[in-house]
Amino acid sequence: MNIGNEVIETLDELESFLTSVEDGGLGLTNVAGVAMATSNADGRPFVAVLDDKHQLLLGRWVSQDVYENGKDLVRTGPKRKKH
Incomplete structure (x- = not known):
């Protein structure tokens, strides 16, 4: 699996990660969705x-x-801050 060692510990960190995904800041292509999951190996x-x-x-x-x-x-996406 392509999972780093970092752990998202707070909802604010999760929101920042989701925003980075939406904004293309992680350099990913062909992104279709985001989901919560558990590892089959260790849960x-x-x-x-x-x-x-x-x-x-x-x-x-x-x-x-x-x-x-x-x-x-994750289901609804991050809330955008209004400027």
Whole structure:
């Protein structure tokens, strides 16, 4: 899996990650969606960036709290700050 060692510990960090994905700041192409998931190997939760074939492009480990409380944020997307 393409998951680094970093762990997203807070909902603010999750929102920043999602914003980076949306803005193209991570250099990913063919992004079709984002989902919360768990590793089949050890059950650790992570946020997954998926392509149009539902293949993992990039993932970040998340804390259990972020996994449990960040699902709506992943589903609806980050809130944009109004200027």
